[in-house]
Amino acid sequence: xxxxxxxxxGLVQPGGxxxxxxAASGFTxxxxxxxxxxxxxxxxxxWVAYIYGSGSTIYYxxxxxxxxxxxxxxxxxxxxxQMHSLRVEDTAIYYCARHSTSSYxxxxxxxxxxxxxxx
Amino acid sequence: xxxxxxxxxxxxxxxxxxxxxxxxxxxxxxxxxxYQQKPGQAPVLxxxxxxxxxxxxxxxxxxxxxxxxxxxxINSAQAGDEADYYCQVWASNTGVFGGGTKLTVL
Numbered sequence: 001x002x003x004x005x006x007x008x009x010g011l012v013q014p015g016g017x018x019x020x021x022x023a024a025s026g027f028t029x030x031x032x033x034x035x036x037x038x039x040x041x042x043x044x045x046x047w048v049a050y051i052y053g054s055g056s057t058i059y060y061x062x063x064x065x066x067x068x069x070x071x072x073x074x075x076x077x078x079x080x081x082q083m084h085s086l087r088v089e090d091t092a093i094y095y096c097a098r099h100s101t102s103s104y105x106x107x108x109x110x111x112x113x114x115x116x117x118x119x
Numbered sequence: 120x121x122x123x124x125x126x127x128x129x130x131x132x133x134x135x136x137x138x139x140x141x142x143x144x145x146x147x148x149x150x151x152x153x154y155q156q157k158p159g160q161a162p163v164l165x166x167x168x169x170x171x172x173x174x175x176x177x178x179x180x181x182x183x184x185x186x187x188x189x190x191x192x193i194n195s196a197q198a199g200d201e202a203d204y205y206c207q208v209w210a211s212n213t214g215v216f217g218g219g220t221k222l223t224v225l
Contacts, residue, residue, distance in 0.1 A: 035214060037162075045154070045162065045205050047214030059212045062120075095161055103168045104209030105152035109161040 002026035002108050004096050009113030016086050020113055022079040022096030027108075030054070030074035033099035035106055036081045038092035038115075046092075049081065050099060064090075086117045121210035123217035130223045131196045139220045141189040141206030149208045151189040153182060156219075157202045165204075166191060196224050 008020040022034070036048040049070040050059040058070055069082040079096050093114050097106035124142040131137035141151060151169050154162040165176050169184040179194045193200055201224045206217040 037214070037216075044203075044219040045156075045207075045216040047207075047216060050212075050214065061213060100167070103150040103152070104214070105150070105164060105167045105207065106154075106162075106214075107164050107167070107173065109163070111161050 002098070004098065004108060004110035006094065006096050006110045006113035009094065009115045011116045011118065012086055013119050014086060014088055014117055016117070017082070017084045018086065018115060020081040020083070020094055020096075020115070022081075022110055024077045024079065024098075027098070029072075029077040033101060034070075034072065034079045035097045035099050036070060036079075037095045037097055037106065037109075038090075039095070039112075040089070040092045043092075048094070051079070083115070086115075088117050091115060091117045120213070121208065121215050123206055123208065123215055125204075125206060125217040125220045127218070128221045128223065130225055131193070132225050133198065134195050137193040137196045137200070137222055137224075139191045139193075139204050139206075139222065141191070141217050142187055143189070143208065144187060146187055146189050146208070147185050149184075149210065151182070151184050152207045153191045154205045154207065155200075155202045156205065162205065193222070196222075198224050200224055 003025045005023045051070045067085045071080045093112040095112045096110045098108040153166040155165045156162040166182040
């Protein structure tokens with residue numbers, strides 16, 4: 001069964017850091033591009049970051065550029081999101097999603113991990 | 120940056136046809152994808168590349184894309200279709216989601 005399981009969320013103060021992880025199983029992780037997508041409480045979906053299968057190409061939303069870093073470890077079938085300088089507005093459920101190469105859609109999603117930025 | 124516009128809400132009577140629109144500049148030139156999200160759950164892909172259904176998605180779901188508007192159509196709407204629906208495209212190396220439409224089945 002194809003599965004994505006996020007972890008690492010929690011409560012952090014403004015200006016703090018947090019590292020999210022996403023464990024992949026049931027497919028050849030290294031051959032798939034991956035995304036992070038977030039959803040603030042009561043709001044819509046917001047794309048956050050993308051990484052190519054080899055990690056050679058990375059894109060970020062303007063709202064997180066310079067503060068967040070997406071990475072992956074194909075040997076561990078894992079995706080990461082390192083978040084620094086966190087702001088209250090970064091409070092959200094963070095989903096990792098498998099990215100279909102053919103037409104840039106997200107065909108498998110994890111259940112998400114919650115990040116709360118508050119003092 | 121590219122923007123997608125969706126109505127905040129759409130209502131449909133049980134068993135009738137619901138149409139959810141997604142507006143964007145020359146959106147017909149892009150591949151549009153649709154996601155369904157029920158309360159407390161992760162999004163689920165329901166249509167990809169304008170009009171293709173993933174396995175497991177009922178044939179009642181269809182979609183089209185023309186001009187400046189993409190449309191998700193749900194025939195014979197069921198109570199279980201009540202959810203938020205999001206359109207999505209890829210533009211200038213970024214993912215773009217519409218604001219989402221809450222579908223209410225009356």
